[in-house]
Amino acid sequence: MRRAVCPGSFDPITNGHLDIIGRASKLYDVVHVAVMINQSKKGLFTVDERIELIREVTADFGNVQVESFHGLLVDFCKQRDIPAIVKGLRAVSDFDYELQMAQMNNGLSGVETLFVPTNPTYSFLSSSLVKEVATWGGDVAHLLPPTVHEALVKRLGEK
Numbered sequence: 001m002r003r004a005v006c007p008g009s010f011d012p013i014t015n016g017h018l019d020i021i022g023r024a025s026k027l028y029d030v031v032h033v034a035v036m037i038n039q040s041k042k043g044l045f046t047v048d049e050r051i052e053l054i055r056e057v058t059a060d061f062g063n064v065q066v067e068s069f070h071g072l073l074v075d076f077c078k079q080r081d082i083p084a085i086v087k088g089l090r091a092v093s094d095f096d097y098e099l100q101m102a103q104m105n106n107g108l109s110g111v112e113t114l115f116v117p118t119n120p121t122y123s124f125l126s127s128s129l130v131k132e133v134a135t136w137g138g139d140v141a142h143l144l145p146p147t148v149h150e151a152l153v154k155r156l157g158e159k
Helices: 015-027 047-061 073-080 092-109 127-135 146-158
Strands: 003-008 030-036 064-069 084-089 112-117
Touching: 003 015, 003 073, 015 030, 015 047, 015 084, 015 112, 030 047, 030 073, 047 064, 047 146, 073 092, 084 092, 092 112, 127 146
Parallel strands: 003 030, 003 084, 030 064, 084 112
Antiparallel strands: none
16 A cells, blocks of 8 residues: 655645645555644644644545644654655745755655645645735635635634
């Protein structure tokens, strides 16, 4: 069985993330979406909320498993016998950082990293940018799956 992981914080998951996960799901039998837990950062959504949103918007793929992790991604991969990490690249600046991570991960464990160029429609998109624009009342509905957009609007309305 061919397995890969798509890691990230996904706070919240965007259409750009969904595009990469969907493309990976066509290449691998099982795609694990690993939601990163960063104790030092307060996310807009809890890890459990992010997992639920991701499960909801990836359900149609049929081969995506979503769970959280903290620590080294290569340990997550070892524990689940995952030989590949799939990462989307938006720009050359992403490549510089991701190449170093890929080389470190490979050196630590032999896990390979597959870089997938982002669909040009989403080349500027990040969760941070979506949250910032939405906080100031900008329309981000076209950048998120509908259920994620609803959750974002509701959460920001609570603040």
